[in-house]
Amino acid sequence: MYFDEKVYIANADGKKLFLLPQMANRHGLITGATGTGKTVTMKVLAECFSDMGVPVFLADVKGDVSGLAEPGVDSEGMQKRIDRFDLRDHWSYREYPVAFWDIFGEQGIPVRIQVSDMGPLMFSRLLGLTEVQTGVLHIVYRVADDNGLELIDLKDLRAMLTWVSENRANLVTTYGNVTPQSIGAIQRALLRLEDEGGNVFFGEPSISVDDLLRVDEEGHGMLNILDATRLIRSPLIYSTFLIWLVSELFERLSEVGDPEKPKAVFFFDEAHLLFQNAPKAFLEKIVQLVKLIRSKGVGIYFVSQSPSDIPNDVLAQLSNRIQHGLRAYTPSEMKAVKAAANSFRPNPALDTEKEIMNLGTGEALVSLLDEKGIPTIVERANILPPQSLMAPAKDEVRQLVLQYDPLYASYQEAVDRYSAYEKLKEETDAKEQKALAEAEQKAVAKQEAEQKKAAEKQAAEQKKTAAAKKKQQSTVGKAAKKVAKSATNTVLNKIGRKLGNAIARGIFGNWL
Numbered sequence: 001m002y003f004d005e006k007v008y009i010a011n012a013d014g015k016k017l018f019l020l021p022q023m024a025n026r027h028g029l030i031t032g033a034t035g036t037g038k039t040v041t042m043k044v045l046a047e048c049f050s051d052m053g054v055p056v057f058l059a060d061v062k063g064d065v066s067g068l069a070e071p072g073v074d075s076e077g078m079q080k081r082i083d084r085f086d087l088r089d090h091w092s093y094r095e096y097p098v099a100f101w102d103i104f105g106e107q108g109i110p111v112r113i114q115v116s117d118m119g120p121l122m123f124s125r126l127l128g129l130t131e132v133q134t135g136v137l138h139i140v141y142r143v144a145d146d147n148g149l150e151l152i153d154l155k156d157l158r159a160m161l162t163w164v165s166e167n168r169a170n171l172v173t174t175y176g177n178v179t180p181q182s183i184g185a186i187q188r189a190l191l192r193l194e195d196e197g198g199n200v201f202f203g204e205p206s207i208s209v210d211d212l213l214r215v216d217e218e219g220h221g222m223l224n225i226l227d228a229t230r231l232i233r234s235p236l237i238y239s240t241f242l243i244w245l246v247s248e249l250f251e252r253l254s255e256v257g258d259p260e261k262p263k264a265v266f267f268f269d270e271a272h273l274l275f276q277n278a279p280k281a282f283l284e285k286i287v288q289l290v291k292l293i294r295s296k297g298v299g300i301y302f303v304s305q306s307p308s309d310i311p312n313d314v315l316a317q318l319s320n321r322i323q324h325g326l327r328a329y330t331p332s333e334m335k336a337v338k339a340a341a342n343s344f345r346p347n348p349a350l351d352t353e354k355e356i357m358n359l360g361t362g363e364a365l366v367s368l369l370d371e372k373g374i375p376t377i378v379e380r381a382n383i384l385p386p387q388s389l390m391a392p393a394k395d396e397v398r399q400l401v402l403q404y405d406p407l408y409a410s411y412q413e414a415v416d417r418y419s420a421y422e423k424l425k426e427e428t429d430a431k432e433q434k435a436l437a438e439a440e441q442k443a444v445a446k447q448e449a450e451q452k453k454a455a456e457k458q459a460a461e462q463k464k465t466a467a468a469k470k471k472q473q474s475t476v477g478k479a480a481k482k483v484a485k486s487a488t489n490t491v492l493n494k495i496g497r498k499l500g501n502a503i504a505r506g507i508f509g510n511w512l
Contacts, residue, residue: 001044001384002051003090009044009322010366010381011085017381019045019320021052021261023369025294027317028301029310031340032324037362038303039064041322042267043386045301046223049265050096054221055213058267059228059242067389068223069098069397081385094387097216098223099405100398103201103237107227108402109411111241112203115151116141118244125282126240127189134279136182139175140164149420153203154190156420161186163424196234201241204415209248211407213264232270239273242266243282246289246300253296263297271302272309287313306336307343315343319375320368322383325359344378355380 001008007019019028032038043065046056058065072078072093082091100108115123120141124134144151144160151157161183164171168178190198214222231238246266253263268274274286290300294317302310302318306326310318321344328334341353344367355365359380367378393401402408 001087001090001387002048007045007048007052008384009041009048009368010364010383012366012379012381014086015379017366017368017379019048019368020371022258023320023373024049024054024265025259025262025297025299026319026369026373027290027294027299028320028322029307029315029318030301030303030322030324031305031307031309031326032359032364033305033327035361036324036359037364037383038324039269040362040386040390041324041364041383042269042301042303043068043388043390044384046265046267047096047386047388049262050221050223052221052261053215053219054262055215055224055264056221056267057212057224057226057245057264059226059238059269061228061232061269063227063229063392064390065225066098066100066227066393066398067391068096068225068386069100069393069401070389071095072385072387072389073391078385084382085384087384092387096223096388097220098225098401099214099407100225100227100401101207102227103231103241104197105200105412107229107398108225109405109408110200110414111207111226112201112205112411112414113241113244114204114206115153115157115202116144117206117248118240121281121285122240122244122247125278126236127186127193128236128277129186129189131279133182133185135176136178137186139171139178140186143171143175144420149423152419153416153421154194154198158187158190159421159424193237196237197231198237200414201237204417205411207411209245209252212245212249228269235270235273235276238270239276242268243274243286243289246293246298247285249298250289250293250296253298255295256297257295259297262299265299265301267301267303269303271304274302275309275311275314283311283313287311287317290314290317307340308336319373321366321375323356323359323365325361325363326356328357345375347377347379350378350380352378 003016003018006021007024008016009019010017030038030041039062042058046058046068049056060066074093082088101111102108103111105111118126120134120138124137127133127137129137140157140160141151143149143164149156149160151160164178165180165183168180171178212222212224216222228238249264249266256263275283278286293300301320302314304310307315307323323340323344326333326337326340328337337356338353340356344352344365346352350365352365359365362383364381364383365378366381367375370376
C-alpha cells in the first residue's frame with residue numbers, strides 16, 4: 001500500500017516497514033519456497049509503484065498476477081488482516097491499470113523483437129551455442145551489417161547462414177574461418193527454437209520499450225504483465241527476453257543518478273532461469289546491467305526460491321530484501337538457509353537462520369534501505385495483502401483490457417517486410433535466372449551448331465551423291481558409246497563383208 005508517500009510493505013509487531021521511493025532503484029530480492037507468499041509480495045510492491053506513478057513490468061508465471069486487473073474480494077480472513085495492519089481508514093479494494101502482453105499473442109498484446117535487436121551474444125545464449133559457434137554467429141551478424149541485410153525474423157537468419165556458408169571461401173580473409181559444421185549446428189538449434197515459438201517471437205512490429213513506460217490518465221504507472229504460463233516451458237526464451245528488455249531500457253534511458261522515485265521497476269520471477277547454465281560472457285552482461293541501470297532510475301527485483309540461485313556479483317547489488325520461509329531437509333538445503341541468513345544485517349533479538357525455517361505463509365524476514373542507503377537490521381514481519389484480486393483475472397476482464405488498450409491494434413498483426421531473406425532470395429533467383437538463360441543460350445547455340453553440322457553433313461552427302469551419280473552417268477555414257485561404237489563397227493563390218501562379197505561375186509561372175 002502506498003501510504004504517507006512511502007511503500008508500506010510489511011508490519012513487524014505494530015511497526016510499519018517502508019520501502020523508501022528514493023531507494024527503490026537500488027534493486028531488491030524476494031525469495032522463499034513455493035507457496036510461502038512471494039507472488040503476493042510482488043503484487044503488493046507493484047501496486048505501490050503504480051500508485052507512485054511508476055510503470056512496472058512483471059512476468060506472470062502461474063497466471064495469478066493477472067488479478068491486478070480486478071478489485072480484491074472481501075472475506076473474513078481479509079477483514080482480520082486489515083485490522084491486524086490497522087488499515088481500516090485507508091483500505092479499499094481496487095483494480096490497477098494493466099497491459100497484458102504475450103509472446104504467443106494468445107493472452108495479451110503480441111510481443112515481437114527483431115533478430116538483429118537481440119545481438120549475437122544473447123542469441124547465442126538463446127540457442128545454447130558453444131564458444132566456436134558463437135564466434136561464427138558473430139561473423140554472420142557482421143556480414144549482414146556490412147552488406148545492409150536486415151535480420152528481422154528467423155528466415156532472415158537462416159538465409160544469411162546459408163549465404164555465408166556458400167561464400168565462406170571469399171569471406172575467410174576478412175571475417176575469419178566459417179566451418180560447415182558450425183553453420184549446421186546453428187541451423188539445428190534454430191529448428192529447436194522454432195518449435196518453442198521462435199517463429200512468432202521474432203518479427204515485426206517490434207516492441208518498443210517506450211510502450212512499457214506508460215501512465216494512465218490519473219498518473220498511475222501502468223502494470224505491464226507478461227503472460228508466461230506457456231512461455232516458462234521455454235526457459236531460454238523467457239530468460240533471454242527479460243535480459244534483452246532491460247538491456248534495451250538501459251540503452252533508451254538517460255542518466256538520472258538517484259531520483260526521488262524510480263522511472264520503472266522490473267520484477268524477474270523464476271530468476272534462477274536467468275543464470276542457469278549461462279556462459280561467462282552472458283553472466284558478465286547481466287552483472288554489468290544490474291550495476292549500471294540503477295543510474296538510469298530503474299529498479300530490478302529478482303524473485304526466486306533461494307538467494308543461492310543468484311550469483312554473488314548480482315546478489316551484492318540487491319539491497320532491499322524480503323525472505324519468505326525456506327524448508328531444509330538436506331545438507332545442501334541447510335547450506336542455502338545459512339547463506340540466506342548471513343545475507344541480512346543481523347538483529348541481536350533474532351536467530352535469523354532459525355526464523356527462516358519457521359516462517360509461515362505471508363510472513364517474511366525484511367531488511368530495507370534507510371534514508372542513508374544503509375540496510376536496516378532484519379525483522380520478522382507480516383506482508384500486507386494486495387488490494388487487487390489475489391486470484392487470476394477472469395477471461396472476460398482480460399479481453400476487455402485488451403480491447404480498450406490502444407497498443408493492441410498497433411501490435412496485433414505481424415508485418416513481413418523486405419529484409420535479408422527477400423534480398424538474398426532475389427539475388428539467388430537472379431543468379432538462377434542468369435544461369436538458366438546462359439544454359440538456354442548454350443542449348444540454342446549447341447542446337448544451332450548441331451543443325452549446322454547436320455546441314456553441312458547433308459550437303460556433303462548430297463555432293464557426294466551427286467558426284468557419284470555424275471560418275472555413274474559418265475560410266476554409263478562411256479559404256480553406251482562403247483556399245484554404240486561396237487555396234488557400229490559390227491554393222492560396218494557386216495556391210496563391209498557383204499559389199500566385199502558382192503564385189504567379189506561381181507568380179508568372179510564376170511570372169512565366169
